[in-house]
Amino acid sequence: MKITRRKLATVLAAVPAAGALAVTSAEAQERAEADEETTHARETLRNNLAQIAKVKVDRAVEPAFRFKA
Amino acid sequence: MATNFNDDIFFATITELNAKIRAKEFSVVELTKAFCDRLEKIGPTYNALALSLRKEALSKAKDVDGDLKRERTRGPLQGIPFGVKDLLAVKGHPTTWGAKPFAAQKFDENARVVDKLEKVGAILIGKLSMVELAGGGGYRYPSASLTGPGLNPWDRTRWSGGSSSGSGSATAAGLVTFAIGSETSGSILTPSAFCGVTGLRPTYGLVSRYGAMALSWTLDKIGPMCRSVEDCAIVLQAIAGSDPDDPGSAGKGFAFSPRYLRKPSELTIGYAPVDFEEYADESARADLKNALTAVKGLGAKMVEVEIPDFPYGALTGTIIGAEAASIFEDVLRDGRIDQLADKRQIAGLKSYLSISAVDYLRAMRVRSLVQAEFRKLLHDVDVLLAPSRLAPASKIRDRLDNPAQRTPPKSRGLSGLVPAGNLAGLPGVSMPCGFADKMPVGIQLVGRPFYESQLIAVGVAFQKATDWHRRRPPVG
Numbered sequence: 039m040k041i042t043r044r045k046l047a048t049v050l051a052a053v054p055a056a057g058a059l060a061v062t063s064a065e066a067q068e069r070a071e072a073d074e075e076t077t078h079a080r081e082t083l084r085n086n087l088a089q090i091a092k093v094k095v096d097r098a099v100e101p102a103f104r105f106k107a
Numbered sequence: 108m109a110t111n112f113n114d115d116i117f118f119a120t121i122t123e124l125n126a127k128i129r130a131k132e133f134s135v136v137e138l139t140k141a142f143c144d145r146l147e148k149i150g151p152t153y154n155a156l157a158l159s160l161r162k163e164a165l166s167k168a169k170d171v172d173g174d175l176k177r178e179r180t181r182g183p184l185q186g187i188p189f190g191v192k193d194l195l196a197v198k199g200h201p202t203t204w205g206a207k208p209f210a211a212q213k214f215d216e217n218a219r220v221v222d223k224l225e226k227v228g229a230i231l232i233g234k235l236s237m238v239e240l241a242g243g244g245g246y247r248y249p250s251a252s253l254t255g256p257g258l259n260p261w262d263r264t265r266w267s268g269g270s271s272s273g274s275g276s277a278t279a280a281g282l283v284t285f286a287i288g289s290e291t292s293g294s295i296l297t298p299s300a301f302c303g304v305t306g307l308r309p310t311y312g313l314v315s316r317y318g319a320m321a322l323s324w325t326l327d328k329i330g331p332m333c334r335s336v337e338d339c340a341i342v343l344q345a346i347a348g349s350d351p352d353d354p355g356s357a358g359k360g361f362a363f364s365p366r367y368l369r370k371p372s373e374l375t376i377g378y379a380p381v382d383f384e385e386y387a388d389e390s391a392r393a394d395l396k397n398a399l400t401a402v403k404g405l406g407a408k409m410v411e412v413e414i415p416d417f418p419y420g421a422l423t424g425t426i427i428g429a430e431a432a433s434i435f436e437d438v439l440r441d442g443r444i445d446q447l448a449d450k451r452q453i454a455g456l457k458s459y460l461s462i463s464a465v466d467y468l469r470a471m472r473v474r475s476l477v478q479a480e481f482r483k484l485l486h487d488v489d490v491l492l493a494p495s496r497l498a499p500a501s502k503i504r505d506r507l508d509n510p511a512q513r514t515p516p517k518s519r520g521l522s523g524l525v526p527a528g529n530l531a532g533l534p535g536v537s538m539p540c541g542f543a544d545k546m547p548v549g550i551q552l553v554g555r556p557f558y559e560s561q562l563i564a565v566g567v568a569f570q571k572a573t574d575w576h577r578r579r580p581p582v583g
Contacts, residue, residue, distance in 0.1 A: 071450055072450055072453075072454065075247075075450045075451050075453070075454035075455075076454045076457070076458070078451065078454065079244075079245075079451070079454040079455045079457070079458035080458055080461075082245070082424065082455070082458075083424075083425075083428070083458050083459075083461065083462065085421070086418075086420075086421035086422075086424045086425050087421075087425065087466050089418035089421040090418060090421050090422060090425060090466075090469055090470050090473055091469070092418075093417065093418065093473045093476070095469065095472050095473060095476065099472045099475050099476060100472065100475060101468050101471030101472045101474070101475060102325065102471050102472075102474040102475045102478060
């Protein structure tokens with residue numbers, strides 16, 4: 039196949055653009071994953087606190103501080 | 108003298124190996140060299156090795172040989188090769204906590220358990236891999252570690268469990284005679300069950316945590332992972348004891364006297380049939396039920412019990428979260444936390460910064476209720492018995508937060524005993540009891556605070572009656 043200088047210039051010009059596209063796509067995916075994990079972490083925390091809130095605790099009960107088994 | 112070490116040596120118990128050392132079948136230097144060769148060659152194939160300590164180990168082995176020559180004996184651990192989880196400080200060497208932000212971290216003194224074991228002549232040959240920061244933020248994949256996912260010697264496509272991953276796989280593969288792990292909520296019992304070794308979680312405060320990474324001041328414990336319950340008792344005797352440098356130290360010790368162990372027939376064991384018949388994964392039910400039958404055969408009085416009703420997972424999550432956020436506040440705020448391998452772990456740890464003092468205190472007050480209820484439960488029952496894990500180790504690429512969705516049984520059984528036992532600071536033992544999908548499964552025994560000897564009594568009797576702890580994975 040004969041490659042003209044014009045064709046070569048077109049191909050070379052496209053390479054960094056494709057690379058940049060790939061990087062952008064990977065970054066976007068990473069960001070989306072991080073957002074998903076942040077949402078998950080917040081929900082887990084909220085659920086945990088909601089479960090604990092359902093346990094009836096008498097006012098006299100002190101925290102298990104100076105923890106001893 | 109060139110000694111040919113075969114698998115019987117690498118899979119020997121502490122007592123067996125000590126007898127051979129004292130009979131001068133080989134020198135401690137020869138034994139140490141053979142174990143170092145094996146750990147360095149095979150350890151990386153399971154991602155189990157964080158750091159080889161060959162040079163120091165051989166130097167100490169030489170000293171022990173000198174002591175033995177002069178008949179200075181220091182007990183059953185003299186000359187025995189062991190490894191420690193990489194959250195324990197070893198003077199002058201990297202202590203990474205399994206996490207990239209701490210990859211170059213060094214301390215200028217040993218963790219207290221390392222000093223105690225070296226004092227009785229045990230030989231530290233390496234530091235063993237772990238889940239980054241002991242998995243305190245929750246993690247989605249087994250790959251959440253500086254050394255890669257812990258691979259299981261029974262099947263390298265399966266996880267070794269966490270967070271004491273390397274301690275589990277190195278012990279199972281005969282790369283060390285025993286290892287030291289740590290547990291905040293399941294990190295000794297889980298890899299012990301998945302790798303087919305015997306692990307002991309001591310009562311909170313029995314073993315000093317001085318020189319260990321803190322994840323949760325009120326939950327962290329250090330304990331042995333071995334080939335048998337008897338070995339765990341031998342190691343526990345060496346590492347237990349009061350320590351003014353550990354604010355959580357209970358000021359108590361532990362003496363192992365096999366002769367004075369209570370007979371299982373003098374004990375009452377609580378269990379829940381639903382754990383074995385419904386909660387356990389189908390693949391594990393047959394061997395778990397056989398184990399229950401074997402325990403019943405020991406002659407103990409068996410009674411059916413149910414775990415007190417508390418949100419154990421939520422409590423451990425909140426307490427670990429609040430304490431870990433304070434402990435790692437600097438790396439959370441300066442962004443180094445983003446270097447961790449697992450995105451869920453990063454997000455989890457960051458989210459802990461938003462736990463309020465009121466939330467934490469509420470969890471700690473509910474924890475007081477948990478302790479009170481367990482005191483009641485263990486008033487009439489000496490030992491609780493349940494599966495260590497409900498299923499065998501998962502595949503390395505499987506997500507850890509994706510359990511099979513099933514309708515839960517009507518009774519609670521003893522489900523949640525791992526977080527519950529940790530919240531109440533209770534001792535626990537996991538012993539191998541069979542296989543599921545060709546992978547080990549185990550049962551756990553849990554008892555009253557500082558009554559490790561009763562768990563050991565039942566465990567020793569169980570292991571005399573069965574040979575699951577003698578099974579070896581296809582290594583090498």
